[in-house]
Amino acid sequence: MTLKDIKEGQSARVLSVGGSGALRQHLLDMGIIPGTDIRVVKYAPMGDPVEICLHGYELTLRLDDADKIEVEPVSGDTVRQEEKLPKTVNEHLGLGEDGRFHPKGSGEALPSGTLLTFALVGNQNSGKTTLFNQLTGSKQHVGNFPGVTVDRKDGVILGQKDTLITDLPGIYSMSPYSSEELVSRDFVLNEKPKGIIDIVDVTNVERNLYLTMQLLEMDIPVVVALNMMDEMTGNGGSVDVNAMEAMLGVPVVPISAAKNQGVSELVDHALHIARYQEKPQRQDFCDENEHGGAVHRCLHAVIHLIEDHAKQAGLPVRFAACKAIEGDPLIIDQLGIDENEKETLEHITLQMEKERGLDRSAAIADMRFSFITRVCAACVKKPKESREQTRSRKLDRVLTGKYTAIPVFIGVMGLVCFLTFNVIGAFFEDLLETGIDELTVLADRALTYAGVNNVLHGLIIDGIFKGVGSVISFLPIIVTMFFFLSLLEDSGYIARVAFVMDKLLRKLGLSGRSIVPLLIGFGCTVPAVMSTRTLPSQRDRKMTILLTPFMSCTAKLPIYAFFVDAFFPRYKALVMIGLYLLSILIGILVALLYKKTLFQGEAVPFVMELPNYRLPTARNTLQLLWEKSKDFLQRAFSVILIATIVVWFLQSFDFRFNLVADSRDSILATVSGFLTPLFAPLGLGDWRIVTSLVSGFMAKESVVSVLEVLFSAEGGISAAISALAAYSMLVFSLLYTPCVAAIASIRRELGGKWALYVVLWQCAVAWAAALLVRLFGILIGIA
Amino acid sequence: MNAADLVLLVLLAAAVFFALRHIRRMRKSGCACGNAGGCTGDCASCRSACPHKEK
Numbered sequence: 086m087t088l089k090d091i092k093e094g095q096s097a098r099v100l101s102v103g104g105s106g107a108l109r110q111h112l113l114d115m116g117i118i119p120g121t122d123i124r125v126v127k128y129a130p131m132g133d134p135v136e137i138c139l140h141g142y143e144l145t146l147r148l149d150d151a152d153k154i155e156v157e158p159v160s161g162d163t164v165r166q167e168e169k170l171p172k173t174v175n176e177h178l179g180l181g182e183d184g185r186f187h188p189k190g191s192g193e194a195l196p197s198g199t200l201l202t203f204a205l206v207g208n209q210n211s212g213k214t215t216l217f218n219q220l221t222g223s224k225q226h227v228g229n230f231p232g233v234t235v236d237r238k239d240g241v242i243l244g245q246k247d248t249l250i251t252d253l254p255g256i257y258s259m260s261p262y263s264s265e266e267l268v269s270r271d272f273v274l275n276e277k278p279k280g281i282i283d284i285v286d287v288t289n290v291e292r293n294l295y296l297t298m299q300l301l302e303m304d305i306p307v308v309v310a311l312n313m314m315d316e317m318t319g320n321g322g323s324v325d326v327n328a329m330e331a332m333l334g335v336p337v338v339p340i341s342a343a344k345n346q347g348v349s350e351l352v353d354h355a356l357h358i359a360r361y362q363e364k365p366q367r368q369d370f371c372d373e374n375e376h377g378g379a380v381h382r383c384l385h386a387v388i389h390l391i392e393d394h395a396k397q398a399g400l401p402v403r404f405a406a407c408k409a410i411e412g413d414p415l416i417i418d419q420l421g422i423d424e425n426e427k428e429t430l431e432h433i434t435l436q437m438e439k440e441r442g443l444d445r446s447a448a449i450a451d452m453r454f455s456f457i458t459r460v461c462a463a464c465v466k467k468p469k470e471s472r473e474q475t476r477s478r479k480l481d482r483v484l485t486g487k488y489t490a491i492p493v494f495i496g497v498m499g500l501v502c503f504l505t506f507n508v509i510g511a512f513f514e515d516l517l518e519t520g521i522d523e524l525t526v527l528a529d530r531a532l533t534y535a536g537v538n539n540v541l542h543g544l545i546i547d548g549i550f551k552g553v554g555s556v557i558s559f560l561p562i563i564v565t566m567f568f569f570l571s572l573l574e575d576s577g578y579i580a581r582v583a584f585v586m587d588k589l590l591r592k593l594g595l596s597g598r599s600i601v602p603l604l605i606g607f608g609c610t611v612p613a614v615m616s617t618r619t620l621p622s623q624r625d626r627k628m629t630i631l632l633t634p635f636m637s638c639t640a641k642l643p644i645y646a647f648f649v650d651a652f653f654p655r656y657k658a659l660v661m662i663g664l665y666l667l668s669i670l671i672g673i674l675v676a677l678l679y680k681k682t683l684f685q686g687e688a689v690p691f692v693m694e695l696p697n698y699r700l701p702t703a704r705n706t707l708q709l710l711w712e713k714s715k716d717f718l719q720r721a722f723s724v725i726l727i728a729t730i731v732v733w734f735l736q737s738f739d740f741r742f743n744l745v746a747d748s749r750d751s752i753l754a755t756v757s758g759f760l761t762p763l764f765a766p767l768g769l770g771d772w773r774i775v776t777s778l779v780s781g782f783m784a785k786e787s788v789v790s791v792l793e794v795l796f797s798a799e800g801g802i803s804a805a806i807s808a809l810a811a812y813s814m815l816v817f818s819l820l821y822t823p824c825v826a827a828i829a830s831i832r833r834e835l836g837g838k839w840a841l842y843v844v845l846w847q848c849a850v851a852w853a854a855a856l857l858v859r860l861f862g863i864l865i866g867i868a
Numbered sequence: 869m870n871a872a873d874l875v876l877l878v879l880l881a882a883a884v885f886f887a888l889r890h891i892r893r894m895r896k897s898g899c900a901c902g903n904a905g906g907c908t909g910d911c912a913s914c915r916s917a918c919p920h921k922e923k
Contacts, residue, residue: 532872537873722886723887
């Protein structure tokens with residue numbers, strides 16, 4: 086019997102974990118090891134993947150992977166209860182505090198002025214970035230789904246000038262499963278920070294301590310920060326911190342990063358252990374009495390076998406021994422052991438496997454989890470079910486329910502669009518537009534009154550005020566859209582969408598995790614491309630990156646709003662939603678094409694943690710809105726201002742720099758004239774439209790500013806093109822090449838060749854789609 | 869050219885100067901997402917870590 090055969094709500098005990106390679110190691114690292122009790126929470130609405138609960142947290146697995154896990158069913162009352170150890174009173178050891186661990190003033194402190202480097206390491210979604218922001222006063226974005234941080238970030242601890250703390254992407258173990266996990270492992274292994282701040286989500290302590298145990302093996306001073314302690318105690322749980330310190334041999338500090346509680350104590354400990362290089366007091370977690378001591382003897386034998394090699398290679402011995410036993414090829418290569426030693430290693434490991442009755446990886450993982458179980462039994466009193474878990478369970482009944490999940494998702498996205506384009510965003514847009522119009526009239530009068538030169542007058546009113554002003558008026562729509570996307574992300578809903586949509590996306594050759602970059606793509610393509618780093622396979626990453634430009638980013642909103650206002654004012658939301666659906670539909674078709682051609686094969690397994698729902702914090706949301714507005718205004722007054730001035734100049738002068746009476750004689754008209762025939766079949770054979778589209782490559786918003794400048798003299802765009810041509814233009818704008826910033830990020834992730842491919846491919850798809858729209862329109866007699 | 873023209877030209881030149889400096893800094897810092905004054909590590913567009921703040 087496998088996990089796939091277990092029904093919703095039933096529990097089972099793991100007998101063996103099949104499969105091979107990185108996925109199997111990842112499953113073991115996530116705590117799916119023989120002997121673990123697993124409860125099947127629910128199957129996704131489409132029957133796949135499955136949500137399971139183990140070690141007090143929720144994980145998703147595809148049925149194909151669940152099929153590799155052999156289990157035996159257990160009834161509710163035979164589910165293993167946590168072992169309770171007799172209560173003991175532990176003195177606070179004071180590790181990492183002046184004068185307790187070593188006599189005050191003694192110890193081998195690093196010379197003053199030495200830069201104390203720290204790595205901030207922890208599981209995904211454990212609150213590292215929140216702590217980083219508290220420690221450094223920085224304002225990095227935080228979210229509520231696994232994998233918000235995809236790259237390292239550095240900062241100085243507030244008030245401690247000789248410090249440098251690096252926030253690393255979340256990892257579950259030191260066996261990296263995805264590319265951003267590799268960033269974290271390489272940092273700890275190669276850059277050897279002076280200290281590690283290990284952030285442990287105390288509400289999910291078992292799985293988090295797994296990484297802690299591997300960090301303790303790194304022979305680097307560690308301080309453990311028990312984060313979300315407020316949530317734990319608020320739900321009636323507690324942690325015997327002194328006992329945990331004694332068992333782990335490192336300072337343990339309870340904190341709440343979000344509330345800035347315990348952070349200063351954490352800093353004191355971190356500085357001290359780094360300055361005095363107080364390494365973990367305990368690294369030996371294998372128990373000589375457990376299962377005949379098979380793992381214990383094996384591990385110590387291998388430690389002796391590779392000790393000299395590990396020292397030479399600069400690797401921590403215990404860590405290297407564990408990895409050598411697990412068969413990690415990177416570490417074995419780094420150790421440089423000869424054939425004879427490799428054979429000895431293999432014999433020792435085989436003997437351990439025989440005695441322990443588990444394969445090597447499972448045996449090592451089991452050894453760690455056994456120790457963690459002892460630590461938790463002695464130190465942690467967990468609430469039966471926290472408020473957050475109860476709330477998540479109740480919400481999930483609807484949000485991931487069999488019959489409700491997909492309608493709710495469509496409803497939520499529809500509501501976001503409706504509120505953005507018809508209610509909130511539209512209201513503020515009208516308000517801002519009126520303000521800008523009033524200002525333009527005032528400026529116009531003032532310039533006329535002052536008798537300003539006509540050319541200068543034209544530049545300021547028809548160029549800058551019309552161009553930049555038209556773009557700024559769309560700020561509310563963009564900010565509102567980002568506001569809703571941030572609410573969805575911070576609440577933890579996006580992770581559920583990934584769970585619900587996995588089966589559907591798999592049909593397109595993608596994994597459920599790809600939904601996260603794709604949804605972010607509706608905000609901005611640049612972070613969407615960046616966030617693909619959380620995808621564990623190169624194939625999935627490439628395919629997702631190539632599909633993100635099909636998701637309509639918020640920078641294109643001004644273009645849609647501009648045309649919709651001019652041509653379809655009565656059907657605003659309908660046209661907007663239609664455009665979004667069209668982009669998704671074309672994205673799906675292209676994904677199917679990719680699946681059959683460029684990216685044949687299957688998407689990687691979907692193993693993802695489902696975080697509890699949390700209320701987004703006002704601070705986080707407001708900060709995001711402020712930064713988004715600031716960023717937008719900076720672009721409006723830099724790139725778009727310059728583009729507007731250049732376009733105004735080129736359309737106002739001819740090649741002899743004479744002011745033209747008719748802009749058809751201008752430099753711009755002549756140059757754009759070369760490209761115009763290409764757009765004629767789309768009904769867009771107007772040099773002004775071509776110019777605006779070309780300028781859109783710099784920044785999408787500038788399409789509107791250029792159109793505003795070029796069409797202002799001739800009664801606006803509605804007098805120049807038909808409604809069908811306008812829709813054709815909308816479709817082209819929806820799909821054609823993303824802006825230069827997005828292309829730069831694609832180039833960084835995939836290289837120049839792929840970036841060029843995206844530019845050409847998106848233009849070709851956009852052209853074909855716009856042509857089809859126009860032909861269809863003519864066919865049904867709209868033209 | 870009157871005094872008002874002159875004032876406007878100076879203001880315009882200043883605006884263009886600051887806009888170009890902003891664009892140049894963006895290019896120089898390699899921050900495609902448009903952070904002013906070079907890369908600070910806080911990236912509003914990215915809503916996440918600025919990808920360019922690598923050593």
